[in-house]
Amino acid sequence: MWAYEKKLQYPVKIKNPNPKLAQIIISQLGGPDGELAASMRYLNQRYSMPNKKVAGLLTDIGTEELAHLEMVAAILYQLTRNLSEKEINDSGFATYFVDHTTGIYPVAASGVPTDMKYIGVKGDVIADLNEDLAAEQKARVTYDNILRLTDDPDVRDPIKYLRERELVHYQRFSDALRITADELDKKNFYAFNPAFDMKKGKN
């Protein structure tokens, strides 16, 4: 099960609201490479992992992604506080506002609501870990793109933190892939799916 801690993983303290920027950053909440997709990807993939180390890693990284989801939501919440009707109209935020007011709803920056089609669960450790490595890099690129689009140091600070975490997760998934390959058939580790074929004759 999960237990909530009443604090952010890293502080979010944004002085100046900026609804236009919120509309871009929201992609890391509900976009294809966002934190919601990341947490769902890892937390659902872990059941078919043949190795306890890799299953543990997916659990802990998936959990950290939930903390990142909260940080992105905090950024959006603070960027959209105390808005006037004029600011909402002038910033282009009106199209989101009309449906969700200033509530936090997971959509991509393009306005498409989040979708589990963004994630893959193949039930094969090599396929899934390769997806995870790509996912971390895609999230890193999205944060890079956000950093290109804002000068506000209050926003850049937590975004830079989140970007660095993608790099650390990428390193750990690289370790996981190497550990997995080491434990499989050295001559051909594509010979079978250890999550499925190994179960025959057991349990």
Place this chain on the structure above:
Amino acid sequence: MMNDYNRTRMDNRSRADSRGYTDNRSRMDQRGSCPLCEQNRCAARRYSDTRSTRSDLPNNSTDCGCQNGCEQLRYNLQKLDFSIYELVLYLDAYPHCEEALSMYNHLVAQRKELADEYERQCGPIGILGNKSTTSWDWVKGTLPWEYGAN
């Protein structure tokens, strides 16, 4: 080594703007944000000050010290938890690394102490951390996503 690295990273964030501003949405919450503050009547004073201030302007009258004490404790906790989480991910992949395990044990002991101090002064971190026998503090205090909670 990791600890020093994290400290430097986390301290890069400027703390100069960390006080003296009240988020309109959190104004009501701040009254009960810190039990220590309530004892010292700081929270009440802060609340009456902010009521006369435009919510979109910086408010420089919140220097009672109590809220900042909780803010500093929370920040220290975040730094410690960051180091611990980094070690957890590392240990998942390398469970036999004695150096990492020893750092983990060292930091977890510090974390227990700091979390206990934080919960006594500033309210619960988790649902098992409600220290008062007479008041349910879990639903009090500023919410983590508020400007005033960071």
